[in-house]
Amino acid sequence: MHCPKCRGVMRTYTRNGVHIEQCDNCRGIFLDYGELEALSRLEAQHAPGWAAPAPPPPAAPVQVHHHHGAPVHHHRPHHGGMFHMLFST
Amino acid sequence: MRPDTTQPELFDRLAGIGRDHAAGPGEPKLLYDRHGVLVVRIGEIVVKAHQPDRAETDGSLERRVRIAQDLPELFLAPLAPPLHVAGRTVTVTPYGEPARPDALPWVESARLLARLHRSPVPDGAPPLGRPERVARQVSRLPGGPAADVVRRAFATLPPAAEFPHPGRLLHGDWHMGQMVRNGDGWRFIDIEDLGRGDPVWDLARPAALFTAGVLHPDDWADFLTAYRAAGGPAVPAFGTPWTVLDVPARTLVIQIAATCVISARDADRPLDPAEQAVIDTCGRISRAGDPA
Numbered sequence: 001m002h003c004p005k006c007r008g009v010m011r012t013y014t015r016n017g018v019h020i021e022q023c024d025n026c027r028g029i030f031l032d033y034g035e036l037e038a039l040s041r042l043e044a045q046h047a048p049g050w051a052a053p054a055p056p057p058p059a060a061p062v063q064v065h066h067h068h069g070a071p072v073h074h075h076r077p078h079h080g081g082m083f084h085m086l087f088s089t
Numbered sequence: 090m091r092p093d094t095t096q097p098e099l100f101d102r103l104a105g106i107g108r109d110h111a112a113g114p115g116e117p118k119l120l121y122d123r124h125g126v127l128v129v130r131i132g133e134i135v136v137k138a139h140q141p142d143r144a145e146t147d148g149s150l151e152r153r154v155r156i157a158q159d160l161p162e163l164f165l166a167p168l169a170p171p172l173h174v175a176g177r178t179v180t181v182t183p184y185g186e187p188a189r190p191d192a193l194p195w196v197e198s199a200r201l202l203a204r205l206h207r208s209p210v211p212d213g214a215p216p217l218g219r220p221e222r223v224a225r226q227v228s229r230l231p232g233g234p235a236a237d238v239v240r241r242a243f244a245t246l247p248p249a250a251e252f253p254h255p256g257r258l259l260h261g262d263w264h265m266g267q268m269v270r271n272g273d274g275w276r277f278i279d280i281e282d283l284g285r286g287d288p289v290w291d292l293a294r295p296a297a298l299f300t301a302g303v304l305h306p307d308d309w310a311d312f313l314t315a316y317r318a319a320g321g322p323a324v325p326a327f328g329t330p331w332t333v334l335d336v337p338a339r340t341l342v343i344q345i346a347a348t349c350v351i352s353a354r355d356a357d358r359p360l361d362p363a364e365q366a367v368i369d370t371c372g373r374i375s376r377a378g379d380p381a
């Protein structure tokens with residue numbers, strides 16, 4: 001099978017039971033976006049062993065401000081030391 | 090009226106350059122005045138005097154300006170080759186609206202980084218090695234328990250020779266301060282570290298802040314997911330991204346921690362909770378790196 005965009009060779013991956021086709025050439029992915037996003041979000045939130053403990057998943061609909069008793073509260077907007085970490089070298 | 094600045098004469102020179110480019114009078118505004126860098130805005134023009142110790146004599150800044158000018162959909166590039174003013178390197182760039190801290194463009198940033206990393210590497214792109222900032226910051230650390238924690242974590246990093254180079258175009262110093270909006274969309278500014286190397290380093294800062302528990306996991310997931318969905322080549326398209334992100338994230342945790350310790354010491358103030366979280370992450374890095 002060839003890529004509809006660039007005619008490159010497509011490769012099939014299976015992740016958590018989801019079939020994903022990716023072009024070897026342009027890296028284009030052909031998959032329902034919702035499924036891809038769900039997979040990628042799952043992988044993003046795995047962290048190396050030395051990372052800070054993750055906050056537990058939100059119980060109800062996701063809220064903007066989380067206070068789960070994690071080691072650091074994730075404040076938005078950002079300020080103080082956090083602002084410098086995000087905005088400067 | 091001239092604002093309070095550590096470099097008043099240079100300020101006036103930059104303001105004059107800005108007025109020439111802005112084609113008209115205008116009140117010069119001081120945007121940045123630290124570490125020898127001076128940035129002045131006049132109307133829609135920004136004039137920057139670069140760090141004195143980074144005066145480049147090999148033409149690499151000129152090459153970086155040209156690369157950025159050739160990618161107008163990615164960069165808000167300097168309008169002309171760098172100037173030399175009073176012994177300083179000066180660039181003139183259009184003004185762009187910075188990212189707002191309460192509405193950070195994680196998704197837009199990720200897409201822009203993916204496009205940059207997928208762009209063909211231009212001839213003459215300066216090669217980038219392992220970022221040197223971390224060693225520089227660690228060497229500037231004072232004494233004290235927090236600094237010791239950072240130094241121990243630094244000792245776990247693999248030697249520079251173990252960093253391979255896939256050779257992609259990368260920003261080289263990406264953070265939210267490098268994102269501006271100018272008319273039709275987001276662009277990168279600050280091209281001083283633009284070059285050819287391993288693009289994973291452009292993801293290192295958000296990855297580090299996620300592992301320290303400072304960046305919210307949802308923001309990190311938005312960023313990484315958008316990067317992958319846009320075909321960003323720095324991480325594998327599927328599977329865990331941490332095989333390639335581990336060392337860059339550790340490196341940036343250590344660099345940010347060192348910067349926090351130095352800045353708290355200079356201001357004679359305690360570490361704030363976010364800064365402490367990054368130091369604590371250094372502690373976990375050393376413990377994970379200790380031979381069992």
Ligand SMILES: [Zn+2]
Pocket residue numbers: 003004005006007008023024025026027028
């Ligand atoms: Zn293709």
